[in-house]
Amino acid sequence: MSQKxxxxxxxxxxxxxxxxxxxxEMANEHGGDWHAFEDAVRAExxxxxxxxxxxxxxxxxxxxxxxxxxxxxxxxxxxTDFGKELLALKADKNKLYARLAKHILLNLHGMxxxxxxxxxxxxxxxxxxxxxxxxxxxxxxxxxxGGKHPSMMRLWLAKAGVFVGxxxxxxxxxxxxxxxxxxxxxxxxxxxxxxxRAFLRALANxxxxxxxxxxxxxxxxxxxxxxxxPEKSLPKLVLNALEEAGYITATKTTTGRxxxxxxxxxxxxxxxxxxxxxxxxxxxxxxxxxxxxxxxPLSGILEEMESEDRYKAGLALEALAFKIMFFxxxxxxxxxxxxxxxxxxxxxxxxxxARLVFSRWQVQCKNTARxxxxxxxxxxxLTHFLKSNVIVIVTTGEIGGEARRYANKIMxxxxxxxxxxxxxxxxxxxxxxxxxxxxxxxxARHAMNLKKITL
Numbered sequence: 001m002s003q004k005x006x007x008x009x010x011x012x013x014x015x016x017x018x019x020x021x022x023x024x025e026m027a028n029e030h031g032g033d034w035h036a037f038e039d040a041v042r043a044e045x046x047x048x049x050x051x052x053x054x055x056x057x058x059x060x061x062x063x064x065x066x067x068x069x070x071x072x073x074x075x076x077x078x079x080t081d082f083g084k085e086l087l088a089l090k091a092d093k094n095k096l097y098a099r100l101a102k103h104i105l106l107n108l109h110g111m112x113x114x115x116x117x118x119x120x121x122x123x124x125x126x127x128x129x130x131x132x133x134x135x136x137x138x139x140x141x142x143x144x145x146g147g148k149h150p151s152m153m154r155l156w157l158a159k160a161g162v163f164v165g166x167x168x169x170x171x172x173x174x175x176x177x178x179x180x181x182x183x184x185x186x187x188x189x190x191x192x193x194x195x196x197r198a199f200l201r202a203l204a205n206x207x208x209x210x211x212x213x214x215x216x217x218x219x220x221x222x223x224x225x226x227x228x229x230p231e232k233s234l235p236k237l238v239l240n241a242l243e244e245a246g247y248i249t250a251t252k253t254t255t256g257r258x259x260x261x262x263x264x265x266x267x268x269x270x271x272x273x274x275x276x277x278x279x280x281x282x283x284x285x286x287x288x289x290x291x292x293x294x295x296x297p298l299s300g301i302l303e304e305m306e307s308e309d310r311y312k313a314g315l316a317l318e319a320l321a322f323k324i325m326f327f328x329x330x331x332x333x334x335x336x337x338x339x340x341x342x343x344x345x346x347x348x349x350x351x352x353x354a355r356l357v358f359s360r361w362q363v364q365c366k367n368t369a370r371x372x373x374x375x376x377x378x379x380x381x382l383t384h385f386l387k388s389n390v391i392v393i394v395t396t397g398e399i400g401g402e403a404r405r406y407a408n409k410i411m412x413x414x415x416x417x418x419x420x421x422x423x424x425x426x427x428x429x430x431x432x433x434x435x436x437x438x439x440x441x442x443x444a445r446h447a448m449n450l451k452k453i454t455l
Contacts, residue, residue: 005143007136008108010152012059013066015159018045020100021090023063027073028087037077038064066152071103098178101160104153105179109141113150114157114175116141117168118334122350122386127168172333172352189274192241198227199238200247203266204274205327206433208297211251211263214239216434223437224329225355235262247273293319294326298430305367305396313367318349321365324394324421325351327429327436330361348379350386361390369397373406376418380410392419396426412450419443 012018023041030037042060067073072083079087082103089096104110116135120127125135132150133143143149157163161174189197202221206212218229218238230237239250239262247270253260266275279291293301293316301323304316322332330351351361364379371393379391393399399420407418421429425439 005147005149006109006141007113007143007147007149007153008066008069008071009062009147010066010069010149010156012062013070014152014155016155018063020086020096021093023067024072024079024083024087024090027067027077027079027083031073031078032076034064034075034077037073070100070108097156097159101157101162101178104157105162105175108153109136110153110157111175112136112141113153114162114170115334118170118172121168122334124385172331176331192245193237194225195221195227195229196238196241198222198225199229200242200270200274201225201329202434203248203264204270205329207275207294207323207326208433209266209271210297211249211265212432212434213260214250214262214264216261216432217264220327220434220437223440239264290315290319290322294322298323298426298433302396302426302430317365317367320394320426321349321363324365324392324429324436325349325361325363327433328440329353329355333360350388359389360387361392362386362388363392363394366393366395366397368395371395371397371399371403371420371422373400373402376403376407376410380416380418383416389415390417390419392421394421394426396423398422408450411447417444417447 013023018041022044026037026040026044030040038057038060041063042056045063046056046059064073064077067083068075071080072086073079086096086099089099101110105114113132113136116132117127120131120135125131129148129150133145136142136150154163154168160178161171162178163169164171164174189200192200198221199217202224203212203217205224206217206220214234215231218231218234221227222229235250239248242248243250247267248264249267250262250264252262279294293304298320301316301319305313305320307313307316318335325332330353333350333352335349349363349365351363353359353361362379362382364375366375376391376393379393382388383391399422404420407420410416411418419440420443421439429436429439
């Protein structure tokens with residue numbers, strides 16, 4: 001018996017065979033009588049096929065089965081609630097295809113397929129139905145051998161602009177638009193000032209629920225979003241409004257001379273309105289266990305990396321890369337080398353940012369005692385292929401002297417930036433996530449000194 005497919009059957013239900021608005025109208029007209037529905041589909045789309053009536057009926061039946069698999073109609077050809085939602089959008093093609101794409105991405109393993117394709121391209125692998133089937137199987141998603149399920153999904157996603165240009169080229173920004181989860185656009189924060197929004201986003205990015213110094217969060221927000229905060233009026237201009245809105249708690253620890261800054265912590269409302277939507281972006285893109293790890297403090301991830309279970313340690317290492325880059329509000333693009341392929345020793349991921357200028361960051365996390373020159377050289381060698389601007393190397397151990405000297409030479413001779421964080425940095429960031437800015441500023445100043453020019 002063949003294994004049940006995790007991807008929807010789509011034979012003859014594709015934009016190259018049928019027009020979505022029309023088959024929705026047919027289902028609305030003939031729903032409850034699947035024979036009449038199939039007859040209508042056969043007459044409109046397959047009557048001219050050079051085959052016999054039986055095979056034409058088979059093609060129409062495949063269209064019906066595809067619409068069932070996509071959750072648009074039931075066995076009797078009645079429109080489902082989702083099908084009715086699509087029917088209501090039939091006059092606006094952009095909204096219609098975007099809504100179908102969102103359904104495919106979130107509910108039909110579409111995001112898993114997209115991320116698998118991006119991972120393969122980032123690794124320099126050829127993408128075709130054979131290699132894609134193997135890549136999806138490694139992620140726990142299966143479909144029959146010889147099946148064209150991914151091709152049908154790709155065609156529908158292409159109608160919404162998810163796939164553009166060449167056959168498997170993905171537009172990640174279109175995915176953000178379709179899912180409505182662009183981290184730069186939280187409608188719930190629209191009424192706040194830029195300073196207030198930046199402060200909330202920075203607090204959310206830390207992933208911490210324990211109180212943190214408000215001035216450290218403000219510093220993180222300034223570095224991440226370019227928003228400046230007047231230190232003495234931070235409570236009046238930012239904290240009071242956010243506390244009144246129910247997004248933070250702000251506590252003044254001492255009064256009088258030498259007073260410490262306010263301690264701020266996120267409320268359940270902030271977690272629900274901002275933190276969870278940020279994590280929702282990764283739904284279907286990563287292992288569900290990774291999402292669970294991302295909901296834990298950095299200290300918990302570091303503890304998990306000590307596990308003797310290679311899978312657990314490797315997953316925690318991947319979570320470490322995500323966590324570090326989330327602090328800086330970077331957008332995840334792809335995983336080039338998964339930790340389970342290296343026994344939990346290293347993982348390579350790619351992130352991007354479009355704030356002010358576009359930048360691409362390749363991140364290598366290593367759960368080893370020492371980063372060597374060869375480790376840095378490998379990442380440098382990939383920058384041309386990946387078109388990266390920045391290399392971030394994070395290790396639980398230490399940076400070797402030769403590795404640092406080699407990185408210095410590369411930075412001095414090129415426009416490349418190489419950021420290196422070691423175990424002591426991770427310990428400080430684990431204690432106070434906002435201090436990540438100090439580590440990155442240290443590396444930035446170091447790079448600037450190497451790149452000084454005389455005019």
